[in-house]
Amino acid sequence: MRALLSTVFRKELRDHLRDRRSVMSALGFTLMGPILFGVMFTVMASWFRKDKxxxxxxxxxxxxxxxxxxxxxxxxxxxxxxxxxxxxxxxxxxxxxxxxxxxxxxxxxxxxxxxxxxxxxxxxxxxxxxxxxxxxxxxxxxxxxxxxxxxxxxxxxQLAMPVKVDEVDLSTPERQAANLLTVIPIFLVFAAFSGGMNVAIDAMAGERERGSLESLLLNPVQREALVAGKWLSTVVFACGAATVCLVAFLLVMHRVPLQDLGVKVRLDAATVLGLWAAVLPLALMASAMQMLLSTFARSFKEAQTYMQVLSLLPTVPGMALVLSPVQSKPWMFAVPVLGQEMLVQELMRGESLGAMPFLMGTVSCCVLALVFLAWTARLLADERIIFGRS
The missing domain is CATH 3.40.1710.10 (abc type-2 transporter like domain)
Incomplete structure (x- = not known):
């Protein structure tokens, strides 16, 4: 089983690295957030620059x-x-x-x-x-x-001012910056979803449409190892996209004059590592979910339709947190997508979280990933799925 998993993983990784257009397309979607962030906040900073x-x-x-x-x-x-x-x-x-x-x-x-x-x-x-x-x-x-x-x-x-209010602001520069930079968690989670999307579609729906998946399953191969190999190749691209997106945001935040907006961003090495560790578990679950939906799809285009709907999932909790901020509770960190976005926000606020929120988010994502992978392996044993009959 291990040899088959390794063979499928290397084959899928090699095939998708050859498709440079697909790789560049995924990279473009990943960099869209940092580019928009840089342009938007540079323009806003020029509006609010005090020395203007x-x-x-x-x-x-x-x-x-x-x-x-x-x-x-x-x-x-x-x-x-x-x-x-x-x-x-x-x-x-x-x-x-x-x-x-x-x-x-x-x-x-x-x-x-x-x-x-x-x-x-x-x-x-x-x-x-x-x-x-x-x-x-x-x-x-x-x-x-x-x-x-x-x-x-x-x-x-002083008689015209019977009461004078002096504000005592307990917020830190990190907390003020996190309130303004609420779009960053959304784009980081979106990168984890979009990075391996094309890989998952081609690995399942694409091969099914070309007939190569049917030929492969005629051999005495373990479905679980086959699915795991394809899933791991998808995870590599998803993790790579999330990493590229995070690095791009760090570079942009150092170039954009956020100080003109009254924002001071302080991200040390521990915080950056925490941001990376918060988002990566989501790539495991997202890749497995995309594999499952691609297996259900009977064609490449149908799988793309499913993925377009799935790509909206990361934006729902993020927009909810932006429009209606809620007090974070421990159980929320165990909810995939919501937990990752809350982790990123808390880290950018400079909060000390400990290991438990990271462990809860990782465990929940891994459990769902295993469920989706097992479901996908069972579908590969159904001839209605393999031969495209409804």
Whole structure:
């Protein structure tokens, strides 16, 4: 049995390494997550970069000389807005325009509330950083004037603030980074599923469609050894894809200016090893599940349809954790996919987990992998499966 397993494993591995297009396709899917991550966060960092000059078109600057002086002292580059500024804002060519009405000075001198208008488009994400900086400056200017008016009337400004809230933030840089980088666990799990997908399809549905599987099973071979050999070759590609995805994310995170988003990522060697150990057991289960579905399929295209549906499985727990975060409980680490994504999140938060969550996730994945492999071996003894009869 061991000799047959080794022979099938080497044969499958050699055949799929020859198919360079298939290997490059799987690699492309694996690198899709890190590439999207790098592009998205680089663009976001450019929006929120604090040292970026703040440009603000202002109309009616003569109506509020003190406000204009405050903005200039704060480093704001003021300019005259174009005549069609509303259309430019909607088109994304301008972030915001400040309008100071003519009656601003009269209201200001009379001690009343002087109103200004900030024209913006809240539907444009790119403009939010600029709008927030302008609103913070205007709020600071308003607070400064309010304090001066109270002092001029002999009233302590503290009386207008009976309660002051000072936040005591107990979060660590790792926890803040983990909240922002919630897409990483999803893509790591997706890599474990997609890396060996083509191998599993060709090893079972492909050979069945070509008729080579039928010829192989006519020989006195043990079904369990045959399935195990094909499964191991699938596991190699799945583990390789997960490893490549993890390394790519590490390289991208060191290149993307996350500090401009207020994020500090600290991943030491132990954490990286933990991330790798958390995802790899899922490759065992995913490969076995793909082998089973490929055995059920009567053609290569039918197997691809099954795999497309299966590829959605990693995204369900991940999106649930992003949209509705839950407090992690010990039993959750024993649930495949959910447990792996929670492990990755906890590791990125800098939590000390111990060995038990890793052991629970590994055992659950191995048990399901054995169930799927045994099921696949039983199917190979059914002539309706081998000869394609329903």
């Amino acid at each position: 000059p703040l440009e603000l078109p202002v109309t009616g600057r003569a109506n509020a000389p003190s406000l204009i002086a405050f903005l200039e002292r704060s480093g704001v580059e003021l300019s005259e807005p174009p005549a069609d500024y509303e259309a430019r804002i909607q088109a994304g060519k301008l972030d915001a325009v400040l309008i100071i009405p003519e009656d601003y000075g009269k209201a200001f001198e009379a001690g009343r509330t002087a109103e200004v208008q900030l024209v913006l488009d809240n539907s444009r994400n790119q403009a939010r950083a600029t709008v927030r900086r302008v609103e913070q400056l205007l709020s600071a200017y308003s607070g400064m004037l309010g304090s001066q008016r109270l002092l001029a009337r002999g009233v302590a400004p």
